[in-house]
Amino acid sequence: MMSELPVRPGFNLDCNFREHTSAIRFVCCNAQGTCFYSCDDKTLRAWRPSASSSATCEVLHELVFPSYQSAFVTAMMSTPEPLSSLFVACLDSHLRIYSEKLRLRSCMPWANGQVRQLVYNGKRDQIITAGSSGVKSWYCELDYEACRSDVAMDLHSIPRTIDGEVVPWGFGKYQHARLQTSFHVPGARCINPRSFQKADGSPFKDGGLSSQNANIGSADWCERIVLHEGSQTLFAMFMGSIYGYDAGTGAMTVNFANLHPNQIITAMVYAPANDTMFTATLDQAITVWRISGNVPQKFRHLGKLIHHMVGDDPDQPRTLLTSTYDGMVTLWSADSLEPVHRMRLARVPHGLLRVGPDRVAVHLQTEVKVFTIQHLYDLLLECNSVPQALHRVNTGLILAEFADCSMRLLDVGSDRMDKSAAVTVPQLSTNNLLCSACSLTRRRLYALLSDGSLHVWQLHPDPGAAPTFLSAWTHLQREQCM
Numbered sequence: 001m002m003s004e005l006p007v008r009p010g011f012n013l014d015c016n017f018r019e020h021t022s023a024i025r026f027v028c029c030n031a032q033g034t035c036f037y038s039c040d041d042k043t044l045r046a047w048r049p050s051a052s053s054s055a056t057c058e059v060l061h062e063l064v065f066p067s068y069q070s071a072f073v074t075a076m077m078s079t080p081e082p083l084s085s086l087f088v089a090c091l092d093s094h095l096r097i098y099s100e101k102l103r104l105r106s107c108m109p110w111a112n113g114q115v116r117q118l119v120y121n122g123k124r125d126q127i128i129t130a131g132s133s134g135v136k137s138w139y140c141e142l143d144y145e146a147c148r149s150d151v152a153m154d155l156h157s158i159p160r161t162i163d164g165e166v167v168p169w170g171f172g173k174y175q176h177a178r179l180q181t182s183f184h185v186p187g188a189r190c191i192n193p194r195s196f197q198k199a200d201g202s203p204f205k206d207g208g209l210s211s212q213n214a215n216i217g218s219a220d221w222c223e224r225i226v227l228h229e230g231s232q233t234l235f236a237m238f239m240g241s242i243y244g245y246d247a248g249t250g251a252m253t254v255n256f257a258n259l260h261p262n263q264i265i266t267a268m269v270y271a272p273a274n275d276t277m278f279t280a281t282l283d284q285a286i287t288v289w290r291i292s293g294n295v296p297q298k299f300r301h302l303g304k305l306i307h308h309m310v311g312d313d314p315d316q317p318r319t320l321l322t323s324t325y326d327g328m329v330t331l332w333s334a335d336s337l338e339p340v341h342r343m344r345l346a347r348v349p350h351g352l353l354r355v356g357p358d359r360v361a362v363h364l365q366t367e368v369k370v371f372t373i374q375h376l377y378d379l380l381l382e383c384n385s386v387p388q389a390l391h392r393v394n395t396g397l398i399l400a401e402f403a404d405c406s407m408r409l410l411d412v413g414s415d416r417m418d419k420s421a422a423v424t425v426p427q428l429s430t431n432n433l434l435c436s437a438c439s440l441t442r443r444r445l446y447a448l449l450s451d452g453s454l455h456v457w458q459l460h461p462d463p464g465a466a467p468t469f470l471s472a473w474t475h476l477q478r479e480q481c482m
Helices: 144-149 475-481
Strands: 010-017 026-029 036-039 043-049 057-064 073-078 086-090 094-098 104-109 115-121 126-131 134-142 175-183 224-228 233-238 241-246 252-256 265-271 276-281 286-292 295-302 306-311 319-324 328-333 339-344 351-354 359-364 367-374 387-394 397-402 407-411 420-423 433-439 444-449 454-458 468-473
Touching: 010 043, 010 057, 010 339, 026 073, 026 351, 026 359, 036 073, 036 367, 073 126, 086 115, 086 126, 104 175, 115 224, 126 224, 224 265, 233 252, 233 265, 241 265, 265 306, 276 295, 276 306, 306 351, 319 351, 387 433, 397 433, 407 433, 407 444
Parallel strands: 073 115
Antiparallel strands: 010 367, 026 036, 036 043, 043 057, 073 086, 086 094, 094 104, 115 126, 126 134, 134 175, 224 233, 233 241, 241 252, 265 276, 276 286, 286 295, 306 319, 319 328, 328 339, 351 359, 359 367, 387 397, 397 407, 407 420, 433 444, 444 454, 454 468
C-alpha cells in the first residue's frame, strides 16, 4: 500500500488574507516573495504568511488614503532590488514611491491622467504607463542641487546608492518624473494633459491623438501592456490587436492588427525562443499562435471562457496559469499545451499573481489566497537529445544514455542548474549505443556499441571537465586482452 504524500500534488493553500472590508483592486509582492501588498478602495496593506500557524497571515503595515477617497490608487507595482520600492499612481496626478514598510520616499507630480497599468523596465531604469494619456515611458531626473541645499533632510530622504552612485528612482524627494517616449497605438484615444514637459521645461509634442475635450469616462484607452525585458519589446493590447515597440525609442516593431476581430484581448504571453504567443479574450479560449516571419499563424485553442492568464517567466514561460468565469484555475504546460493541475474556487478570481515558479496569489473580492504548486516530479535537466537509459552509479550519481550516442554523468545533489558532472560527445561511429558503464575507482566510462566495439573514456577530477577519449576496443582486440 502506498504511503500518503505529506503534500498532495496540485495547488496547496499556504495562507488566506481576509483583512480587507471592500473589494481588492491590486495585489503585488516583493522580489523575494515574502511580503505581499494588497490595495482596496480605502487602504493599502503590507502582509506576509504567518510562520507560527498555517493558512493565517500577519499584517505588517497599513496605509489609509487621504479623506478616505474612493479608488485613490489607480495602478500599483513593486520593483526588484536594489530599488525594492512600491510605485503607486494616484488620482491626484502624482506618482508616489513607498518603501517596503509603506513609508513615503517620494511624491512626484507627472500629469499623466488616469494610469491603469505600471511596468518597470530594469534595464533602462524607466517606468512605462498605460491609461487615459496613452502609453508613455518616464525616466528619473535627479536634482542634486536641491539635495545639497537642503538643511532639513530626514532619514527617509537619504538617497539609495550602489558603489557610490545614486540608484534611479531612489533619490527620495530630490527627483522628478520626466516624460521620455510616447508610444502611438493605432486607434487608441488619449487625453493629453497640457503640463507635459521635458527636462529643460519645453513642452513635449505628443504623436498620439489629442482629445482635450474628450469625455474621460468614455474614451477608448489602451490600458494593457506587457514588457518582454529580454528583447526590450513593449507589447500594447488594444481591442483585438497587439502592437510591439522598442522600449527605448518607441518605434513600432510588431504589428499584429485584428488578431481577434470584434473581440477584446485581455492578456498575452510571449515566448520568442519557441516563436509562440498566447492570447486570451473575453469571449473565447486561449489562442496559441506560431510566429513565422513576424506573421502570426493560429495554431490551436486551450480551455474556455478564459479571463485571466499569466506566465511563470516573462522572458521564457514554461507554464501558464489561467482562470475562468466559473472559478476554475488551471496550470498549463507551455511546451505540451496540456493541463498540469486544476482547482475550482467558490468565487470567480479577480486577478492572478505568479510568485516565482511554484507559488501563486489569487484575489477574490475581499480576500487573497496564496497557493504553493506541488508537482509529482521536479525537472532535473533539459537536454537537446532524447534520454534512452539511466544507470545508478552510486548515491547521488546517475549515468544517462542519449539517442545521439552521448553519455552524461549526473550529480542529482548539485545546486547548479546544470546537473552534469561529465558529458561526452556523441560516439564517433555509425553504430548505435547499446549500453554504458562507469568505474569511479578507475575513472573510466565505457560505451558498448552495436557492432561489439567498446569506447573507453577517461574521467577527470575537476567537476564539469569533459571526459577524454582513450581508445576504441574492437571485438578482436577485446578477445586478445582477455
